[in-house]
Amino acid sequence: MSANLSFASSYGSATTATRPRDPGAARRAHAKQVRSFRHYGKIRPVEASYTDTEFRQLRRRVGLTVAETAMETGYSERTIYRWDRGETSPRRAAIDCLRSRLTHRVANRPDFKFIDLFAGIGGLRQGFEAVGGECIFASEWNRFCQTTYEANYGDDHVFAGDITTLQADDIPPHDVLLAGFPCQPFSLAGVSKKNALNQPHGFRCETQGTLFFDVARVLEHRRPPVFLLENVKNLVNHDRGRTFRVIRDTLEKDLDYRVHVRVLNARSWVPQHRERIFIAGFLNDTGFSFDSMEVPEPSAGPRLKSILHPEDGTEAAEHGYTEGRLAKVNPRYTLSQHLWDYLQAYAAKHRRKGNGFGFGLFGPDDVARTLSARYFKDGSEILIRQSGNRRPRRLTPRECARLMGFDRGDREPFQIPVSDTQAYRQFGNAVVVPVAEAVARHMEPRIAAARSYPRLDAGVRLAARRGPMAPASHGPD
Numbered sequence: 001m002s003a004n005l006s007f008a009s010s011y012g013s014a015t016t017a018t019r020p021r022d023p024g025a026a027r028r029a030h031a032k033q034v035r036s037f038r039h040y041g042k043i044r045p046v047e048a049s050y051t052d053t054e055f056r057q058l059r060r061r062v063g064l065t066v067a068e069t070a071m072e073t074g075y076s077e078r079t080i081y082r083w084d085r086g087e088t089s090p091r092r093a094a095i096d097c098l099r100s101r102l103t104h105r106v107a108n109r110p111d112f113k114f115i116d117l118f119a120g121i122g123g124l125r126q127g128f129e130a131v132g133g134e135c136i137f138a139s140e141w142n143r144f145c146q147t148t149y150e151a152n153y154g155d156d157h158v159f160a161g162d163i164t165t166l167q168a169d170d171i172p173p174h175d176v177l178l179a180g181f182p183c184q185p186f187s188l189a190g191v192s193k194k195n196a197l198n199q200p201h202g203f204r205c206e207t208q209g210t211l212f213f214d215v216a217r218v219l220e221h222r223r224p225p226v227f228l229l230e231n232v233k234n235l236v237n238h239d240r241g242r243t244f245r246v247i248r249d250t251l252e253k254d255l256d257y258r259v260h261v262r263v264l265n266a267r268s269w270v271p272q273h274r275e276r277i278f279i280a281g282f283l284n285d286t287g288f289s290f291d292s293m294e295v296p297e298p299s300a301g302p303r304l305k306s307i308l309h310p311e312d313g314t315e316a317a318e319h320g321y322t323e324g325r326l327a328k329v330n331p332r333y334t335l336s337q338h339l340w341d342y343l344q345a346y347a348a349k350h351r352r353k354g355n356g357f358g359f360g361l362f363g364p365d366d367v368a369r370t371l372s373a374r375y376f377k378d379g380s381e382i383l384i385r386q387s388g389n390r391r392p393r394r395l396t397p398r399e400c401a402r403l404m405g406f407d408r409g410d411r412e413p414f415q416i417p418v419s420d421t422q423a424y425r426q427f428g429n430a431v432v433v434p435v436a437e438a439v440a441r442h443m444e445p446r447i448a449a450a451r452s453y454p455r456l457d458a459g460v461r462l463a464a465r466r467g468p469m470a471p472a473s474h475g476p477d
């Protein structure tokens with residue numbers, strides 16, 4: 001009882017702290033934040049929905065959406081939202097209900113534990129949480145991505161910054177390693193010299209100085225039974241194929257994993273052409289294969305109308321993105337006349353040269369091009385037609401969240417606590433959530449099998465696979 005009273009009383013203090021009595025304090029705090037982000041693009045007002053409260057953290061730990069919490073506790077969704085934002089103190093009965101659910105969840109431990117490296121905004125994480133995984137460690141160096149990540153996933157696990165500054169011992173033991181590492185060329189320096197001297201070399205030589213090296217050293221030290229890496233499709237052709245060869249050799253020959261590769265187009269799950277390569281690895285032969293993965297027919301996939309603002313009043317207006325009774329898209333997303341003229345002239349110039357460069361103009365029944373991290377510059381790869389004689393517009397960040405699968409009908413809205421510029425970069429670099437979930441569901445039965453095998457040192461495993469060494473020859477007696 002005392003614990004519940006303590007929780008409730010702490011809410012009163014949190015509410016007071018987030019809603020100062022001085023009416024000018026909120027304005028001054030907002031102005032300070034605007035000044036601090038002055039150089040990073042357009043700033044949207046910070047709303048109460050971005051304020052993390054103890055109640056919201058508890059609800060997230062239990063794994064319930066706002067709607068599910070309302071059904072579970074018997075209070076309205078509006079009340080749950082107010083508790084989430086710290087506008088009012090939650091009822092003790094609701095806290096008891098959530099704590100009871102949390103106790104039950106802890107008693108029923110997750111199926112497996114994973115870490116999320118180069119986490120971005122958590123696309124891979126969401127996919128593996130959906131199949132019973134628990135994230136126990138995450139790493140992301142970009143401070144804006146950190147803000148979005150923490151706003152959506154809380155802080156109930158270790159969240160580190162730059163992985164290159166961490167020791168492998170700093171990362172806890174885990175069952176699955178997830179990483180969407182950047183694509184970088186590997187230097188030939190050192191490797192050629194060792195080849196000339198007939199000296200052995202491995203991933204520590206070939207991958208040193210790249211971010212893939214940090215993935216490899218964690219795999220070597222912690223020996224998780226399973227990993228999944230994600231990258232752009234062009235990884236296989238990068239640096240004339242050498243980059244992918246070094247990666248595969250490192251994973252298979254140096255670290256002794258069974259590696260499986262598949263390129264997937266998100267078109268089957270979201271209205272966007274987006275091809276990405278997925279590299280799955282298992283320490284043991286579990287019978288896993290990407291060949292048996294069922295992928296929905298791309299032509300039957302969703303269209304853009306499924307992610308666009310309807311602008312007919314069927315969804316509530318969201319400050320900064322839509323406005324008015326009908327929740328019309330904010331006019332600031334419509335291209336200026338100058339930018340629209342430039343894009344048309346640029347496209348016409350390249351058409352005359354026989355090139356395919358230019359903007360992409362789409363309607364509600366179309367499928368978009370790939371959303372890229374440069375979308376914040378002019379939005380030219382995905383422009384949306386508007387009725388009448390109006391110029392086309394960019395997608396709003398909320399529509400980008402839907403296009404990447406972070407916002408879906410069965411989930412509460414993804415929090416976007418950063419500027420439009422940063423949001424576009426984050427979604428453009430992200431993993432499509434439904435694709436990550438489909439891969440996770442395909443891997444899940446084999447993850448359980450992989451966890452049952454003992455974890456041996458890579459050198460011991462390689463020696464075992466190659467058989468006993470031949471005895472040394474001592475020559476004639």
